[in-house]
Amino acid sequence: MKLSNIYVLAISLSLAFACSQKQTQEPIQEEINLMIKSEKVAEHNGQPVFHYVLDNGTMQVELSNFGGLVHKIITPDKNGNKENITLTFDTVEEFLTKPNPFFGATAGRVANRIAKGKFVLDGKSYELARNNGDNHLHGGVEGFNKKVWTPETYSNDSVVGVKMTYLSVDGEEGYPGNLKTTLWMELTTDNTLRIRFEAVTDQKTILNLTNHTYFNLGGVKRDVLDHEFQFWADAYTPVNEELIPTGEVKDVTGTPFDFRSPKNLGEQIAANGEGFDHNMVMKLEKSDEMKHFVQVKHPESGRVMDMYSDNMGVQFYTANFVKDFQGADRKTYDKHWGFCLESQIWPDAINHENFPSPILNPGEKYEHTIEYRFSVEK
Template sequence: MNLKLKIVLLAILISGTACQSQTKSTVIQEEVSLTIKGEKVDTWEGQDVLHYTLDNGAMQVEMTNYGGIISRIITPDKEGKLENVVLALENISDYFTKNGPYLGAAVGRYANRIGTASFTLDGETFAITKNNGENTLHGGSKGFGVKVWTPEVYKTDNSVGVKMTYFSKDGEEGFPGNLETTLWMELTSSNELKLRFESTTDKKTVVSLTNHSYFNLSGITGDIRDHELQIFADAITPGGPGQIPTGEIKLIAGTPFDFQTPKNLGAQLDALGEGFDHNYVTKRENSSELKKIAIVKHPESGRVMEVYSTAPGVQLYTANHVRNFAGADGKTYQPHYAFCLEPEAWPDSPNKKNFPSASLSPGEKYVHEIVYSFGVEK
């Protein structure tokens, strides 16, 4: 639904970190209107926490500047029924203490794992926080997903969004360099949720940022075994102890990891005999190409999601460790109640010379774009 629309932007004036209020009204085309609403819901570590609702008239996305979290994505099925399709907590304040699984969070400085919680740059070794056995996961014990970002609402001709910034000081969680990161999160009139990360540093460092949403296109009516998945990748980077990659790039044709053609997730889970938590090779080297990396379908509801990214890899995770987890709307989440497709650098790239580099030097800009495109098949 590519409609050239005028925008109604509704933003509530909040003191502190929030942007200044503006209200603009114009004649809206009847087919759909784009709106954004914001409100202060709490404070965390002395900073205002805001909740935003982005609406294009067909679907809604809810998010917060706490952790850059996407808290709900509400989309229609083939009958027009609107349901949330991501695992969520009931209230934004719940994310402060109950978000062990990183539901919907912007994770960094380094998404996924870094082995031995250390890496070397130009001969200098950096010890970073251990929070996953002897390794580092998703940036350490207090990564980007638990920080309050500075928000600003914005509009374009066919989208509304929130621009968020976070300044990570040199030495935070052990990572070198003052890292300034901006995250744009916007909903378009064509049912796309677009994310763009940009980072700069004043000292050579490593960076890999992504979003950690847990999807269930059924509206979370059960597990994801009835979903159909296709990943445009012919290899994975298999893991060893602690799920740290061995350094091998392993072709997957004919194995349970093979989603090069659409496969039923339940059948692949049965064939594997365990849950998925693996990095798929979507590119062999870094590039700025925005590439379609996956398609997911839920036949019963008709919902379809396409995923695009500029990153060289995507982590497929099937919520293997989510058990008896109290979620939103009175639902209790269990293993395989959702899947994550986390576009990112390959895990442990800072320690694998044959992997695409995840380093960032002064004068360079890290850019990662992700697009989640939603639709239905009847």
Template sequence: MEFEIDVRAIEKDGNEAKVYLLKNGNGMEVEILSYGAILSRIVVPDREGKKENILLTYESPEGFFTDRYFFGATAGRYANRIANGKFELDGVAYQLATNNGENHLHGGVEGFNRKFWESEVLELDDAIGVKMSYFSEDGEEGYPGNLSTTISFVLHADNSLSITMEAETDQSTIVNLTHHGYFNLSGMKENILGHELQIFADHYTPVGAGLIPTGELAPVEGTPFDFRKAMTVGSRIAATGGGYDHNYVIKKIHDRDLTKMAELSHAGTGRRMLLHSDKPGVQFYSGNFLDGKQATQGVAYTKNYGLCLEPQFFPDSPNQPQFPSARLDPGDKYRHRIVYAFEVF
């Protein structure tokens, strides 16, 4: 199979970012920005072969310069929430930037999704990809240690996209990177409440004020959080109160094995997405805070118009010693592999 790649440049405040368009010859296209290491579009065919974008996005890549929803973002240094932006490491207290009320969210005021990354094309025999690099200085957003991070986006012939995130530090720190894309397999024809979702988790982490986990690993059985069998997203969402924005416990330990986390399907188009990752948790977010103020190609992104499935360490794990640890020490390497595979039924 022949692969194609197109590259062009965009500019913000005198800084240049590259826009990469990857094609695999099997109907799948992926657009990636070196600004924010953002995955801005994924185009996949439906059961009739019609190709449509299935990620919430902007009219043009420049729209991501002012994004406030984390569309397609690489979230880091720490994805999700840290209570009060505070944690301790080896007896030293650290105060991170607080950008979600009193809490820290997705890396702070200017997380990795607002940085310009170095980038290069990956030359592969049976795939095509882009590798991006960013050096985060000691103290950035309050985090300790200089952190060197690389992310490789690779499009394969079988209509899968693998994302490999790696990081190294010169001082003990915490790291939790993920992809924060909003999926809508209908091609934006309807919201996601009719999508069928299956999450392979027996437990989830209940939350309290500010959506911070209470520390409990609660069984999903008998609750609206039970997606062990495929259910439509909207079938029990009213019973959750404000919608889904919860971490699911795929594993209680971090064994680093690539594991199937979830399946998402849309009956109308026949599209199905399979999610694999080597992290212990996945955040399911049902787009509760989408407000309709962004409209792309005539479609307003109102509440529940996209959903996120974010593989991760558990939220607030630096303050929850019973959770798998997100600590990274000098000499060790952080690694996170995510695979989104697309098929039709």
């Protein structure tokens, strides 16, 4: 039974600007409406689960504090038709009981794979769950994607959002240290979904957080092979048959990973084989710079998504393992029906001395920002 606890906050802003086409023309009024809708939809392990709608008048982002989840992103195409552009379920409640390939989830403590579920920290060996063949994936059996986060809505003149916190206790899923993570998920007036992470620990640990939304800018009607991608990446990290990085950092020149100019995804997948599930190298040194990582275009709908991040890599995944999956709107998702752009430290970094370090020490603050900026080309 749906629980009826609804909270709505709206901010209306009127922006006036003059049109220069006629000297006597009256100013045009354009109204921007920022709204947060919050509804309690379930309880999980005795904690309330909420469904949130962030609305700026042009697009909507639906979230949940279960799993720090992006539930849906609804954006207009070049004709103004609004559609959901993510792979998902119809309701948040379904995420509580139905397995899924990390749709929209916050992945942690450590996103991506750790070889053999093992790592060494200060001479001590740690063993994690092997939940992806012989390897550890996305935080384990019950990673951050299955936790209920403590939420708080917020707003100002330019954003509406939800702040969420989660305390991962020492030993959870085999990781050391009590880790407090804060997650902000917000929608701006200029059609940007911004995701920000901060975390602190009381013991030396490893950390690599990301969001795992599957996008389909065509409105999730078929595969994404007709999308065009451009990555500002000169290198990638090759993987073995288990999708674990080999430790090499390879130049993209002359390979199917060279997206430095816009490329059709279907053509690049045909050149690469089964698809992509690889880390694209965006930076060689850590910095606070918000770098333009990727631009994705869907020519038919006119939708464009630009991704920016301050992290060092982005895992490019083309839903290679999705097959006959019953998703939202009675659609059956299949191979290559979506793509993920998972901003993160490079995979299995703790086991490669030449990779950026995922170690977080007491007294340090982990910070990570991702922006997905949406627009339309006619």
